[in-house]
Amino acid sequence: MSDYPVIHWNEKGEEKTARWRSESGTPPPKRVMIADDRMTADAAYRLACEGTALLWRGDFHNARQLLQAMARRAAEKPRKQKAKKTPATPAQAFHLHRMAQSQRARTLGMLLLPFDADHSIPLRRAPDVSQACTDAYGGATEPYVASLRELQGLIGAYEWRKNGVEIPALGARIHPHYGVFAPTRGEYVDLVNEAPLPALTATRSIAFDIGTGTGVLSAVLARRGIQRIIATDQDRRALDCARENLARLGLTAQVEVVQADLFPEGRAALVVCNPPWVPARPSSPLEHAVFDPDSRMLLGFLNGLAAHLEPGGEGWLIISDLAEHLGLRTRAELLAAIDAAGLEVAGRLDVKPHHPRVSDTSDPLHAARAAEITSLWRLTAKRD
Known part of the structure; x- marks a missing residue:
């Protein structure tokens, strides 16, 4: 000490x-x-x-x-x-x-x-x-x-951590560690559970989960039949948390948890990332799961995605548009970043959040939260 x-x-x-x-x-x-x-x-x-x-x-x-x-x-x-x-x-x-x-x-x-x-x-x-x-x-x-x-x-x-968070998509609980973002907002998990898997995963069944946190998205992909998943994170607590959850679910044979800044080595048929949604500076280390200063993780994911996709593969960006309603980022800026990274939008799935703060009219940010949509953007590398 x-x-x-x-x-x-x-x-x-x-x-x-x-x-x-x-x-x-x-x-x-x-x-x-x-x-x-x-x-x-x-x-x-x-x-x-x-x-x-x-x-x-x-x-x-x-x-x-x-x-x-x-x-x-x-x-x-x-x-x-x-x-x-x-x-x-x-x-x-x-x-x-x-x-x-x-x-x-x-x-x-x-x-x-x-x-x-x-x-x-x-x-x-x-x-x-x-x-x-x-x-x-x-x-x-x-x-x-x-x-x-x-x-x-x-x-x-x-x-x-002791009681866990019930994840309907898994029919099981995920147990977050201290300092690791708890998957209490289930809509983004449901999007990953419901989105159609890329056709390539039928023959090249490998996925990357970037910024895995509790490991919940890796667990969902494994339960959907992806045979090999590499889950990455930089935070020691997140790495320990993901490994413990995946072991509890019996998925360690399918999912490898590695320490990395965004991407592991190689390419995958599917690359999934749920970055922090708000481009603002965190006031403490524990807020890094919510706030992404200068959109560092979002832009890092987009700019590195094409180089880590197999031909015909997809990147899934799961992100809320709350920042747009707060005036911190525009939809045009997001689309421009996708285009500049050599990516195309193959499709998008949207869901309305249903957490309690959506209906809390006393919240100073109520108008933005009430209009919020969480989306799964299906991204592919541009064709030459």
Whole structure:
């Protein structure tokens, strides 16, 4: 743990230090003070907004209640700002929403917890979170400090991993690891399950799954009869997650999981990619599954696809048009990128998302989400 930064605070007249852990990449707070059950929500919220972190020494459940109270106060601020002015464009609304989310995360992340070297929390009524912390952090060799809000994320991810996500196309569950995008939006999985396989796969039954994540699309292709699939990812957690899911489903003989930046060596009859859908900069490492700065992965996939397709093969790009409704990318720009990569559109399958946020009228991005369509673009290399 010597690579982790150190935070400093004064407690009972003594200077104290501890390692700082943050999987979201948040830097250690510069000002830390001790807080306990006597701290009011108003005082805690004010100090957090001013940049002072609160290291909790009271009852664990009281810390949770305090964080909830701070969250209610954080929710009041955007409502007051919204009443003052309305964003002029969808892109402006998106950027303001991201700024508000970032500020909220910073403020709520200021309530800190102490952890012992075995991931236990030395507070009254603290739950056993050792397995959730081990899954996300790995082992620890000394005490450390982390935010209560991050711990809640770790516990939520642990429950997802333990219980899994039901995938109707597989008739089975996929178990996402911490930091790996969970396939809770089933429409993109259904598209891959329903799209007609290229005729070439009847004689050349090999596919690539680019950016495999949990391995769910590789599993779907394997269940559809593709005999050999190479699934790639750069992230260690994703690679471990995909291997574990595929082993649980009994598909390791068909699917090989390899670490690679986009494409493996060789060519395939089918190349599938579901890149992050929004061309914006992630505010933490955990957001890379959602945000693709400068459309790096999307353009990397398109520009490398033709060279990795067998003659007569297809590339399947699964992507939402949410970025178009947010004013972050136009349909013309997407089509121009496809053309510039030496590709043609052989067909497209569309589906309307059905996740809960589509009908959430309180969401600042509701208009864009309500209009969203997820598409599977069937791409082929241009003929000479």
